[in-house]
Amino acid sequence: MWTEDHRPRRLSDIVGQDAAVSQMRGWAKSWGRGNAKRKALLLYGPAGTGKTTAALALGEEMGWDVVEVNASDNRSRTSLEELSRSVGTRYSLLSGVCLKLIILDEVDGLSGTQDRGGARVINKMIRVAINPVILTCNDYYSRKLRNTRRLAKGIEFKRPGTREIQSVLSDICRKEGIPVDLLALRTIAERSDGDLRSAINDLEALTVDGKLSRESIRTPASRKSETYIYRVLDLIFRGDPDALREARDLDMTPDELLRWIAENVHFRFRDPRERANAYEMLSMADIYLSWVGREMHWGFWGYATEMMTRGLGSLMGNRLSPFRRNYRYKYPSTYLRHRVMTRSIERAGDEETRSRGELGDELEVARLIGKRCHMSANSAYKEFLPYLRIIQENDPEMAEALLRSTGVSEDELCELPYG
Secondary structure, three states: OHHHHOOOOOHHHOOOOHHHHHHHHHHHHHHHHOOOOOOEEEEEOOOOOOHHHHHHHHHHHHOOEEEEEEOOOOOOHHHHHHHHHHHHOOEEOOOEEOOEEEEEEOHHHOOOHHHOOHHHHHHHHHHHOOOOEEEEEOOOOOHHHOOHHHHEEEEEOOOOOHHHHHHHHHHHHHHHOOOOOHHHHHHHHHHHOOOHHHHHHHHHHHOOOOOOOHHHHHOOOOOOOHHHHHHHHHHHHHOOOOHHHHHHOOOOOHHHHHHHHHHHHHHHOOOHHHHHHHHHHHHHHHHHHHHHHHHOOOOHHHHHHHHHHHHHHOOOOOOOOOOOOOOOOOOOHHHHHHHHHHHHHHHHHHHHHHHHOOHHHHHHHHHHHHHHOOOOHHHHHHHOHHHHHHHHHHOHHHHHHHHHHOOOOHHHHHHOOOO
16 A cells, blocks of 8 residues: 555655654654653644654664554553563564664554553553653543653644645655646645545545546545544534535544534634524533433434534524635644543642532532533532632632522522632
């Protein structure tokens, strides 16, 4: 396959990732000097952006022996424990004593009962390692990686631009002896939505007869994967009636689609009142998704998708700011980062609450909020109260207004610590 035949062997050949490559080189040189502050790197970003390729190129550039393992394929704690023993030795049968680079791909892919404890073994591996370790993942803020993020230095790989992908495709055509058609290559690059690997696969599939014609790429060859999300978001924010059909064709679950919309909706709705209505629509979709897990009724997925597409589209009209073409949507990292930050604030709030002895009052607040917001008292206590404490310290009147909106009576408000 061309993705392997034309894989870059040097870091300088990696396109569109200059900042990430620079950080990786600095980290590798610190290992060479023997003063590495972090034993591991965690490369994260969308699929097809060159994370594994960069890790392999770094190993070759530094002259290290490379041990590459796909963490999601080794579906057991035992297999990871066997690998962890190799990070404690630097002896190689081929080159004697030298550093080994351990590459673990898709560490966010650990799931299910067979993987139980796998993340813990990976973290232990990093702590005891005397060899450099590189991990790769798509979802940097996955709950499974919350401890790994503290042990490994995170480096983001962003989607390369259309011109950068087109340049790579052009080089491959020259090496394969295929006449270069710049317009056709640009079309392939645009279709890939920043996924270089998929663009190379498309080019290989379209040139099986040794040539690339503009007619061949007119044949629909859309790959409705995560990269197709940009077109779906465009349709949703335009209020296009085709948004529902296209969203159903996406290769992602409704809860993943909700993350993308929640990350970008505030850029589209500038007016605070209209933005509040948009979030209310998304909150209804979130409620439907919660019923899927609670009732095991998958039909609620359809209701959630309706609310996120046609429901949100019904709010457009003339109230939405003018649509800008070529808008670059953000990957839902802020939404996921919010979940991580909430747990941190929650832990600090728990300690403060215990010191004040107000747990009973706060649980009552959580119960009332949970009833109003369609969530359990436990979820309200963990995800709402930490922010309410901060609001109370800075703006007591706002905290009181929020409590009133949950249906707290005047008598109850006077007795609560936030009244």
